[in-house]
Amino acid sequence: MTALRLQGATARYNDTAVLKEVSLTIPAGQRVALVGRSGAGKTTLLRLLHEQYRETGALIPQDLGLVPTLSVFHNVYMGRLHVHPTWYNMINLVRPLEREVAEVRPWLERLGLGDKLFAPVGELSGGQRQRTAVARALIQGSELVLGDEPVSAVDLPQAHNILGAINDRTRTVVLAMHDVELALSYTDRVIGLQDGTVVVDRTTGSLSAQELAELY
Amino acid sequence: MPRSASLRTSLAFVAIGLACLASADLAITTLHPWRELGRFTWGLVTPSFQEGGTLGLALGKTVAFALLGVAAGSVTGMGLALIYHRRLVRVSAAFVRAVHELFWALLFLQFLGLNAITGLLAIALPYAGIFAKVYAEILEEGDRSAEPALPAGTGKISRFFFARIPEVWSHIRTYTVYRVECGLRTSAVLGFVGLPTLGFYLDSAFLQGDYSRVGALLLLFYVLIALIRVWLRPWLVPLYLALAPLLLGGSLQVSMGNVTRFFTQDIVPLGLRDGFSWEALGSWAGDLLTQQALPGVVSTVVLTQIALVATGALALAAFPLICRHFVGRPEKVVTHIALVVGRSTPEYILAYIFLQLWGPSMLPAIVALALHNGAIIAHLIGRYADALQLGPDTPRNPLVRYGYEVVPRVYNQFLAFLFYRWEIIMRESAILGILGIHTLGFYIDSAIQNLRMDHMVALLLITAFLNLGIDAASRIIRAHLRLRTTPTYEP
Amino acid sequence: MHSIRIALLAGVLLLWAGPVAGQTFAFTAIPDQDVTRLQDRFGKVADYLEEELGVAVRYVPVKSYASAVNAFRNDQVQLAWFGGLSGVRARLLVPGSRAIAQGASDRRFRTYFIANTATKIEPTESFPSGLAGLTFAFGSKGSTSGRLMPEHYIRKHLGPPEEVFQRVGFSGNHSQTIDLVATGAYQAGAVNFKVWQTEQAKGAIDTDRVRVIWKTPPYPDYHWTIRGNLEERFGKGFRREVAQALIGLSDHPEIMESFSRERFVPASNKDYQRILEVGRKIGIIER
Numbered sequence: 001m002t003a004l005r006l007q008g009a010t011a012r013y014n015d016t017a018v019l020k021e022v023s024l025t026i027p028a029g030q031r032v033a034l035v036g037r038s039g040a041g042k043t044t045l046l047r048l049l050h051e052q053y054r055e056t057g058a059l060i061p062q063d064l065g066l067v068p069t070l071s072v073f074h075n076v077y078m079g080r081l082h083v084h085p086t087w088y089n090m091i092n093l094v095r096p097l098e099r100e101v102a103e104v105r106p107w108l109e110r111l112g113l114g115d116k117l118f119a120p121v122g123e124l125s126g127g128q129r130q131r132t133a134v135a136r137a138l139i140q141g142s143e144l145v146l147g148d149e150p151v152s153a154v155d156l157p158q159a160h161n162i163l164g165a166i167n168d169r170t171r172t173v174v175l176a177m178h179d180v181e182l183a184l185s186y187t188d189r190v191i192g193l194q195d196g197t198v199v200v201d202r203t204t205g206s207l208s209a210q211e212l213a214e215l216y
Numbered sequence: 217m218p219r220s221a222s223l224r225t226s227l228a229f230v231a232i233g234l235a236c237l238a239s240a241d242l243a244i245t246t247l248h249p250w251r252e253l254g255r256f257t258w259g260l261v262t263p264s265f266q267e268g269g270t271l272g273l274a275l276g277k278t279v280a281f282a283l284l285g286v287a288a289g290s291v292t293g294m295g296l297a298l299i300y301h302r303r304l305v306r307v308s309a310a311f312v313r314a315v316h317e318l319f320w321a322l323l324f325l326q327f328l329g330l331n332a333i334t335g336l337l338a339i340a341l342p343y344a345g346i347f348a349k350v351y352a353e354i355l356e357e358g359d360r361s362a363e364p365a366l367p368a369g370t371g372k373i374s375r376f377f378f379a380r381i382p383e384v385w386s387h388i389r390t391y392t393v394y395r396v397e398c399g400l401r402t403s404a405v406l407g408f409v410g411l412p413t414l415g416f417y418l419d420s421a422f423l424q425g426d427y428s429r430v431g432a433l434l435l436l437f438y439v440l441i442a443l444i445r446v447w448l449r450p451w452l453v454p455l456y457l458a459l460a461p462l463l464l465g466g467s468l469q470v471s472m473g474n475v476t477r478f479f480t481q482d483i484v485p486l487g488l489r490d491g492f493s494w495e496a497l498g499s500w501a502g503d504l505l506t507q508q509a510l511p512g513v514v515s516t517v518v519l520t521q522i523a524l525v526a527t528g529a530l531a532l533a534a535f536p537l538i539c540r541h542f543v544g545r546p547e548k549v550v551t552h553i554a555l556v557v558g559r560s561t562p563e564y565i566l567a568y569i570f571l572q573l574w575g576p577s578m579l580p581a582i583v584a585l586a587l588h589n590g591a592i593i594a595h596l597i598g599r600y601a602d603a604l605q606l607g608p609d610t611p612r613n614p615l616v617r618y619g620y621e622v623v624p625r626v627y628n629q630f631l632a633f634l635f636y637r638w639e640i641i642m643r644e645s646a647i648l649g650i651l652g653i654h655t656l657g658f659y660i661d662s663a664i665q666n667l668r669m670d671h672m673v674a675l676l677l678i679t680a681f682l683n684l685g686i687d688a689a690s691r692i693i694r695a696h697l698r699l700r701t702t703p704t705y706e707p
Numbered sequence: 708m709h710s711i712r713i714a715l716l717a718g719v720l721l722l723w724a725g726p727v728a729g730q731t732f733a734f735t736a737i738p739d740q741d742v743t744r745l746q747d748r749f750g751k752v753a754d755y756l757e758e759e760l761g762v763a764v765r766y767v768p769v770k771s772y773a774s775a776v777n778a779f780r781n782d783q784v785q786l787a788w789f790g791g792l793s794g795v796r797a798r799l800l801v802p803g804s805r806a807i808a809q810g811a812s813d814r815r816f817r818t819y820f821i822a823n824t825a826t827k828i829e830p831t832e833s834f835p836s837g838l839a840g841l842t843f844a845f846g847s848k849g850s851t852s853g854r855l856m857p858e859h860y861i862r863k864h865l866g867p868p869e870e871v872f873q874r875v876g877f878s879g880n881h882s883q884t885i886d887l888v889a890t891g892a893y894q895a896g897a898v899n900f901k902v903w904q905t906e907q908a909k910g911a912i913d914t915d916r917v918r919v920i921w922k923t924p925p926y927p928d929y930h931w932t933i934r935g936n937l938e939e940r941f942g943k944g945f946r947r948e949v950a951q952a953l954i955g956l957s958d959h960p961e962i963m964e965s966f967s968r969e970r971f972v973p974a975s976n977k978d979y980q981r982i983l984e985v986g987r988k989i990g991i992i993e994r
Contacts, residue, residue, distance in 0.1 A: 054368040065365035069382040078362070078378050082369035089374040133365070140367050245842065245874075245892045252890070329783040330769060410770035419770070420742035423883055474781045486993060575892035576876050652876055665773045665848035666991060667796060 003027045004049060004144070004172070011044045019044045020196040028143070031173040033183035035200075035212060036193035042176035045193065046146050049174060053144060058137040062148040062176075064129055068122030072113060072132050075121050076104045079139040107135040110165055112158065126153040134162050138169045147175040151182065180212045222631055222697055226528075233525030236518040242582075245575030252573045259427020263435050270417065275436055278413040280460035281332075281406065282399035285339025287457055290392055292340065293347020298376070300352035312345035314683035316647045317402045318564070319660065319676055321409050326669055327478035332464040335411040339402055343395065350391055358384035397444055401562040404437060408564065408650075418565065422572055434561070441560045482669035504671060508663075509678050512649070512656035516682065519578055519645040519655055520638075523585035527641065528634050530590030531597060532623070538598035541606060541622060542614055558591025563644045567651055576652040584648070585641055593633045601626050632699035639687045646679050656682070730940060731763040732756070734786035737775045737793050739850065739880055740902060742768060748965040749788075755962065759952040762941060772849030776800070785937055786949060791816070791851035791928045791982040796992065798976060803935025806976050807950040809927070810968035812901075814978070816928035818852045819903050820921040821888050822895040828920050834864040835921045842874040844887050844896035851928050851982060853881055857897030859985050860923055882906065889917040901967045926981060930974045
């Protein structure tokens with residue numbers, strides 16, 4: 001992967017433009033935070049990026065996109081569906097194979113979910129669900145992770161844990177975030193959105209928390 | 217205002233029902249109908265379980281046909297549900313649904329013969345159409361948010377089974393179990409056309425006036441249905457499905473020669489077999505339409521409309537008896553059992569019983585249809601009314617409370633269920649003709665007895681289109697009155 | 708997710724089909740009476756034939772006359788005990804099939820017209836014209852003695868049944884016709900004279916409520932019909948063996964008694980020419 005490029009991206013929702021002529025380039029290996037109020041266009045921007053770079057990007061959607069009736073293992077295993085043949089996936093749906101459990105377990109342990117391996121996702125707390133969705137994205141081993149508020153439901157130590165895990169696993173990261181401090185400490189570049197346009201685009205080092213807070 | 221529209225529609229249907237009633241033959245023709253009914257009731261309370269082996273085998277085969285047929289229908293239906301957005305699939309599914317299982321059985325009997333496959337197809341085919349529709353609706357309403365998060369390159373099948381099925385699995389399971397119950401009823405009724413299920417033995421016992429054996433067969437059937445959640449355990453299903461073919465046994469051979477002959481010769485209109493001419497086709501169609509199709513359609517519609525109104529009346533009268541706002545627990549249990557019996561007994565068997573007791577006219581058919589369908593709707597409305605919270609100022613007089621508080625609040629739901637069953641009542645009205653009432657089934661049966669497959673197939677098509685017409689009318693009325701039933705809450 | 712696993716497994720199980728049966732000689736019979744009585748009678752016949760012919764023999768019970776004809780036509784059975792009409796129909800549909808044996812009394816079969824005593828119709832020698840305007844029960848729609856011949860005489864003396872009678876019904880079988888007329892569900896009906904005699908001998912008929920009012924002239928009825936293509940499956944001369952075995956039944960009084968016949972004699976297709984003609988005239992047989 002060389003770089004992510006969006007050229008004059010525009011998106012509408014019910015006749016309201018939610019993204020107006022956004023152009024940006026994200027070089028490979030860069031970690032980017034998208035900040036801005038809700039409705040500023042972060043989710044839409046991530047969606048566009050995901051559509052364009054489906055092949056290489058793993059997505060952590062805002063609604064998490066988990067299947068509540070399946071176990072944590074199964075939900076995380078979904079990140080591996082593309083590397084296995086269909087029959088193998090079916091066997092794992094019916095009866096998780098030792099090999100795959102061993103593959104999934106370390107990720108859950110890293111995210112503090114080791115004891116929830118076979119719990120149905122529907123029975124988890126919001127934070128646990130969020131970590132399940134993160135594990136599913138990380139296990140894909142993609143070069144790019146697109147996260148929509150991936151730490152919105154966890155406490156601060158867990159947030160550090162999650163963001164650390166993401167950064168360890170992946171070179172290129174684009175995360176929509178609302179916690180300015182976290183954004184500054186885990187990313188190289190901050191893109192601020194307001195009403196569908198880019199109003200801030202600076203490297204992390206050149207920004208202070210106050211400056212960013214104005215966006216909210 | 218929606219209520220007045222509902223009321224106007226109801227009154228119109230009642231008026232049509234009454235007009236039909238005036239033209240219907242309702243005579244009780246047996247000299248001692250009540251004595252026969254007494255003997256029958258006595259048989260029910262003194263069931264004879266002699267020849268238990270035969271009874272067990274009949275029950276076993278009934279279950280085997282039902283499970284295999286429903287399983288095949290369910291798998292096929294799921295496949296079709298995935299492509300249900302295609303017009304061809306929707307139309308085909310609607311068509312196979314519109315033909316009653318018993319008619320399918322009669323059709324397959326003609327070229328597959330008395331064969332386990334005939335019974336299985338007769339259940340699997342129409343059920344596939346039903347499953348396709350309902351599964352498609354369930355999938356439609358399911359949450360699809362997991363799909364975009366799956367990695368690119370995930371296969372279609374993996375995607376479907378991981379991201380979509382688990383999400384709606386409980387609905388699918390509930391509905392499928394409900395269909396197994398329907399399948400048991402269908403399977404039992406298939407015995408009346410010669411398959412080795414419950415109906416076969418019921419028919420024999422009835423013809424011999426052996427009411428104690430009839431009683432035994434019916435009681436076993438009720439127990440089987442009442443305990444369905446006990447014996448239909450998920451982990452037992454594979455075992456059942458593995459054992460079922462052994463129980464059905466017999467030859468599964470199908471002669472392609474017979475199939476080919478049926479489709480290339482037998483169903484060709486008689487006058488056209490030696491060469492096509494428009495006149496021959498015209499006279500063939502003219503005779504068929506005026507002498508069989510038209511009288512058959514008229515009787516079918518007359519019976520349907522009367523039965524529909526009777527069903528509605530019965531349901532409205534019976535639902536308070538299972539509703540906490542009107543009766544206490546003990547009474548509720550009694551009515552509940554009565555309603556379970558009413559809805560577990562297939563209309564066909566009810567009609568058959570009343571026909572034996574009262575002689576052939578529309579009366580036994582109306583009573584049978586109203587009892588079965590009325591019991592189902594009363595049950596659903598009773599449950600619905602139970603959920604209503606009545607205020608502290610609710611009238612103390614139960615009649616006033618019924619008329620002014622409860623009925624107005626359940627009425628639209630009631631109409632939704634009733635119109636939903638309209639098409640089902642029509643399907644059944646047609647099939648009851650086999651028992652001798654002159655609806656379409658009578659002419660179809662006659663065509664079969666006269667070995668006129670050309671007539672049979674033409675009449676079957678007419679029956680199917682009549683059903684599709686009623687289905688469309690029902691949908692228009694429900695849409696007009698803004699009535700709604702959800703797929704899993706279907707009566 | 709336990710049950711998803713089950714469902715997947717079940718899907719796999721559905722894919723394998725059942726076994727395929729071997730070479731069996733199968734026969735059926737038109738269901739003109741109670742099923743249990745038929746089971747009893749033809750069960751014995753199956754055992755007897757198996758011994759005589761040295762091949763596996765199976766009786767296939769069916770629910771209607773048309774099913775019997777269809778099973779014969781579709782080669783699901785190779786031999787059948789037909790009535791006059793069903794036999795003629797079957798032979799028209801299966802070229803090469805032949806009538807091979809009949810009961811001695813089947814050469815001169817009759818239909819009894821019966822009426823509920825409440826109708827006050829008295830037994831007569833000539834056709835009872837008083838039937839007009841009553842309700843009338845035939846037997847099965849495809850029966851010779853319960854439908855074809857009585858309809859023939861009704862048409863001859865009164866006119867088309869649906870115009871002559873107030874209501875026309877089909878009881879399904881002869882035992883049932885007697886019951887329906889006895890209970891008054893129908894005022895009159897037509898019944899196979901053998902069934903009437905058998906039921907009467909057993910004391911199963913309430914003669915205060917139903918009685919015979921007219922007997923038709925004799926006509927040919929029940930007989931055994933066999934398919935033509937059996938030599939390669941069952942060996943040379945198989946048809947003759949079957950015919951001989953059936954006629955040999957005459958030496959087994961307990962089986963003959965279940966048929967209410969004294970003996971079986973040879974039969975041929977042309978014995979039933981009369982039935983074919985009547986069938987065509989009435990329009991039941993259309994080609």
